Amino acid sequence: MQVKILAFGVLKDLLGTATVQLQLAQGATVADLLRILEQQTSNLSMQTHVWQSLAVAVNREYSSASAVLREGDEVALLPPVSGGLGRRDAR
Amino acid sequence: MQVKILAFGVLKDLLGTATVQLQLAQGATVADLLRILEQQTSNLSMQTHVWQSLAVAVNREYSSASAVLREGDEVALLPPVSGGLGRRDAR
Amino acid sequence: MHVEIVDTPIESASIVAAAKADSDGAVCIFDGIVRDNTRRRQTLYLDYEAYREMALEQMQRLAAEAVERFRVRDISLVHRLGRLQVGETSVLIVVASAHRGAAFDACRWLIDTLKKTVPIWKRETFADGAVWADGEPFPEHLAARSAEAQG
Amino acid sequence: MHVEIVDTPIESASIVAAAKADSDGAVCIFDGIVRDNTRRRQTLYLDYEAYREMALEQMQRLAAEAVERFRVRDISLVHRLGRLQVGETSVLIVVASAHRGAAFDACRWLIDTLKKTVPIWKRETFADGAVWADGEPFPEHLAARSAEAQG
Numbered sequence: 001m002q003v004k005i006l007a008f009g010v011l012k013d014l015l016g017t018a019t020v021q022l023q024l025a026q027g028a029t030v031a032d033l034l035r036i037l038e039q040q041t042s043n044l045s046m047q048t049h050v051w052q053s054l055a056v057a058v059n060r061e062y063s064s065a066s067a068v069l070r071e072g073d074e075v076a077l078l079p080p081v082s083g084g085l086g087r088r089d090a091r
Numbered sequence: 092m093q094v095k096i097l098a099f100g101v102l103k104d105l106l107g108t109a110t111v112q113l114q115l116a117q118g119a120t121v122a123d124l125l126r127i128l129e130q131q132t133s134n135l136s137m138q139t140h141v142w143q144s145l146a147v148a149v150n151r152e153y154s155s156a157s158a159v160l161r162e163g164d165e166v167a168l169l170p171p172v173s174g175g176l177g178r179r180d181a182r
Numbered sequence: 183m184h185v186e187i188v189d190t191p192i193e194s195a196s197i198v199a200a201a202k203a204d205s206d207g208a209v210c211i212f213d214g215i216v217r218d219n220t221r222r223r224q225t226l227y228l229d230y231e232a233y234r235e236m237a238l239e240q241m242q243r244l245a246a247e248a249v250e251r252f253r254v255r256d257i258s259l260v261h262r263l264g265r266l267q268v269g270e271t272s273v274l275i276v277v278a279s280a281h282r283g284a285a286f287d288a289c290r291w292l293i294d295t296l297k298k299t300v301p302i303w304k305r306e307t308f309a310d311g312a313v314w315a316d317g318e319p320f321p322e323h324l325a326a327r328s329a330e331a332q333g
Numbered sequence: 334m335h336v337e338i339v340d341t342p343i344e345s346a347s348i349v350a351a352a353k354a355d356s357d358g359a360v361c362i363f364d365g366i367v368r369d370n371t372r373r374r375q376t377l378y379l380d381y382e383a384y385r386e387m388a389l390e391q392m393q394r395l396a397a398e399a400v401e402r403f404r405v406r407d408i409s410l411v412h413r414l415g416r417l418q419v420g421e422t423s424v425l426i427v428v429a430s431a432h433r434g435a436a437f438d439a440c441r442w443l444i445d446t447l448k449k450t451v452p453i454w455k456r457e458t459f460a461d462g463a464v465w466a467d468g469e470p471f472p473e474h475l476a477a478r479s480a481e482a483q484g
Contacts, residue, residue, distance in 0.1 A: 009454035009465045010465040054471075057384070062475045064477065076384050079454065080471060081469070084412075085207040085208060097233065122326075125326065143327055146320045148233070151239060153323075153324045156326050170317060172301055173304040173316070174261060174272075175214045176358040195345075198346075207366060209362075209366060211363075213349070213361075214360075217357060217358035217431060218356055280368060282363070286440075
């Protein structure tokens with residue numbers, strides 16, 4: 001089956017593209033997808049922390065790693081968000 | 092000695108005036124002054140709670156009941172304040 | 183700091199614009215407006231009066247204390263006196279700061295403390311009468327008579 | 334409710350004016366502006382980008398949840414995208430309520446929650462380079478990989 005990947009922020013830079021179509025085995029989960037993408041970019045080893053801190057939205061809803069993907073899903077890779085103002089504000 | 096009394100809000104209505112000069116014995120305190128004023132208005136018995144809840148400013152500084160007054164002092168009688176917006180906001 | 187007591191409408195937009203600086207990341211604004219009712223009784227208008235000189239001094243001290251205490255960059259604190267119609271601003275507080283936590287904390291402390299300590303009173307005129315609004319009790323250290331003496 | 338993502342300057346004054354109603358006594362406003370530095374590194378400008386459809390949906394839910402949770406009357410929540418200069422507003426939150434406590438609480442909850450959950454990112458261009466701003470870690474229930482899986 002095919003899903004559409006959207007990448008944002010630093011993940012877009014890492015994947016070198018904002019959108020990509022990906023072929024996955026039937027029954028693949030969000031975790032499977034992340035493993036595949038991480039392997040594809042493993043030569044950029046400095047960026048591994050990005051894969052640990054991201055969130056994934058499937059069809060615009062936050063989704064867990066165990067969620068099963070379906071044909072035509074829109075899967076967005078979201079680095080930690082930084083809307084509003086500076087991060088130091090949280091402190 | 093003579094002091095100048097300023098009354099605000101409901102206390103102004105109660106005393107029937109915003110400013111009054113009052114003759115006091117040398118060494119009189121804020122408490123003495125309040126006792127005199129309370130006696131002068133004692134026929135308006137419904138208003139006694141006002142005398143228990145007020146603050147007094149001497150020369151524009153909040154002052155305790157034990158403060159000794161001096162010739163020419165400006166003594167302001169302040170009902171509980173209600174600037175800003177409604178009281179229920181506090182809840 | 184911009185601390186003022188005015189007798190004419192508070193120009194919120196220009197006060198807020200003037201309060202910002204390049205080092206600010208957060209501006210927290212409190213706009214106190216005249217509500218159309220108190221405990222469901224219909225309000226026609228409010229008259230604010232103050233012990234003006236003392237009120238201004240107290241407001242200046244509050245603003246200075248808030249800058250010190252919350253480490254915010256700047257504060258504007260403006261209260262209006264006289265007759266106010268429903269919807270008009272009686273008090274405007276603008277706190278500008280590099281960070282938002284301090285801006286919120288300072289703004290809230292300012293309105294809470296102003297309402298208890300700054301000598302301003304409000305006479306509320308309803309469709310069916312007028313009263314001096316109940317104030318909040320003075321903090322113990324400001325009241326002329328202690329709780330003990332009242333008992 | 335007025336929830337919007339815009340690509341042009343946020344007109345704070347008119348949004349605030351439109352947010353007020355006669356039953357309001359308190360309006361709490363948060364204005365997030367572009368600061369001239371981050372950790373003392375000089376900021377030239379910021380570029381905000383979003384997963385736009387999802388960000389708007391998330392903002393709408395946040396506003397509705399805040400109304401429900403804090404019992405405030407109305408909320409305006411506007412975020413700007415694109416290139417912003419120092420001093421410009423990136424996010425404006427306006428909470429109108431009969432009472433001030435709820436207005437402050439809702440306003441603060443909105444900015445705190447927005448910053449952790451709404452998919453918007455910021456690329457910061459300094460005098461000496463550009464970076465994607467570090468975001469705040471996602472709340473545990475939103476992160477794709479649990480703390481356990483990471484260990």
